[in-house]
Amino acid sequence: MKLIIENLKKSFDKKEVLKNINFEFKKGKIYGLLGRNGAGKTTLFNCLNEDLTIDGGNIYLEDKIKRKLEPEDIGYVLSIPNVPEFLTGREFLKFFIEINKDRIKKDKPIDDYFEFMKIDKMDRDKLLKDYSHGMKNKMQMLVNIIASPNILLLDEPLTSFDVVVAEEMKQMLKSIKKDHIIIFSTHIMELALDLCDEIVILNKGMLEQIPKDDLDDKELKTKIIEALKEE
Template identity: 50%
Template sequence: MKLILQEVSKSFPGKEVLEGINYTFEQNCLYALLGRNGSGKTTLFNVISGQIRRDRGEILLEDGGERRPLTSSDVFMMVAEPELPEFLTGYEFLKFFIEANADRIQEPASIEDYLAQVTLDRADALRLIQDYSTGMKNKLQMLMFLILRPKIILMDEPLTSLDVVVQLEMKKIIRSIKEDHIIIFSTHILQLAQDLCDRIILLHGKNLHDVEEKMAREEGFEDKIIALLQEEKSQEDGHDGE
């Protein structure tokens, strides 16, 4: 299975963010997406998920030898601060979510089984979501894509504000499902990208650039990436001043 971007571009008034991106993401590979704040990582995710329209280009899914346009039902986007109905308990929310998506769930399980997948105990599940920590909310969000099993999972800095225990739990889950999905993991933490992901991509200069696997494992990797991104920023500042 492949996610194929062909000449994908997106601009906003006075600023081009993505320019002619050509890239192919493959199944069974965790991709880390690195870039400076404002480089366009979230914009890229929003374009892929269909939340905003691209200006031009194509986004295709190749599966089982067939290639077709990507649809919103193929994608799940996980965000750092999920907005969930806080007037419901975690259990009530999952029950509602399962019922609302019954036609998309291939192998339904009991709510208790789903809760066990993210080590969320029943007592916590019966609490109102308004009383949940960010980590607990993210566990519910993770359950949403574990239930739906979308072909493509986009993670927009989902581990940044979590404690180390929850981070470790989520890392294990992410690794355990990569064989069946295309997973792109946006982060600004270089160490996390190295530890968790198979491939590292930089979004800079409005385009995607592979980081050589050898370079990603070398000593001084972080310094090299920082220097590259700072160089890009300097060039942009110089261009703006012309």
Template identity: 50%
Template sequence: MQVVIENLSKSFKEKNVLNDLSVTFDQGIIYGLLGRNGAGKTTLFNLIARELENDQGEFYLVDGDEKLPLKLDDIFLMLAEPDLPKFLTGREFIKFFIEVNEEKIKDLKDASYYFDLVKFLDEDLDRLIQDYSTGMRNKLQMMMFLILKPLVILMDEPLNSLDVVVQKEMKDLIKSIKSEHIIIFSTHILDLAKNMADEIILLHQGKIQKVDKKIKDNPDFEAEIIDLLKA
């Protein structure tokens, strides 16, 4: 399965953010999306997730020789700063989330299974979300896509708020599920992109550029990426 984006453009007043952008993403690949501040990474994610309306272009799926629509249920957008209901506990929120989405959840398991997957501490289950750190709220977001199992997972700066131990746990978890998904994550951290992504792509001057895999394994990786983003 592939997600295809063709001729995507988006402007805000006089600023052209995405310019006739075309790219194909394959299932089973984790893509690390790099770009300078203001390059349009979050805009791209919001367009794919239909949070914004594009000026032109289309998104669709390709399954073999078949062209299919990319539906909202196929997509999960994980935000850097999730806005979750503050006056529910983590346990209450996940219970509510499962009840609301039960009809479209395949192979539903007990909530405790998902809490264990993200290594959520028992002592935090019944605390209010308003008292959670950003990292803990991001764990709840991860549980949401683990429950829904959407084809496309978009992660906007997903691991920046996690400490190094939890970050490693979440990287391993994301890698373990990649065969079932198309995963694209944006980050400013070059080491994270290098260690977590199968392929690195750059968003620069409104277009996507795929980085040669040889650069990823090059000792001068950081310098070469910076040079590409300065060009």
């Protein structure tokens, strides 16, 4: 399965944020998306998620046949967690499981999902408005992977986690990557190098893959920085 982006363009006023993006993301890999502040990483995600209408180009999903993206194809985890604060964690999950029931292969008790995400028993029936920032983030991540969307867009999702949880999440992402195309946007290069299989940089409105070749981490870092500095 491949996510194919062809000639994607997006401008705001006269500023061309995404110039002419052509790229293929493949299933089974975690892509680390790096870019400088304001490079357009979130814009790219918003275009893929159809939050923004694109000015030109096409986005397809190819799995035996090539087709347009459906809403169910995408899970989008934002850096600021957004959860409905009037629900408890359990109710939120119940609702999500119900509206996705056609696509959830195995019927699992709700508590299994909480276990998977390591959310304490005590917290499961609290209102989400009383969850901490990190916990909200966990819930957001959980509902996004529950229905197993083909593509997972993660916009700096680990920054609000403490080191222990961040490590848990990294392992979790590695464990589910075989079934998904995961694009992971971050500013932290160490995280990208540690977690991601491929490094892609967004610079001057274009996407460019940085081949790892046989470089060690230090050489790769230098190469990425050089690429990002290019004007």
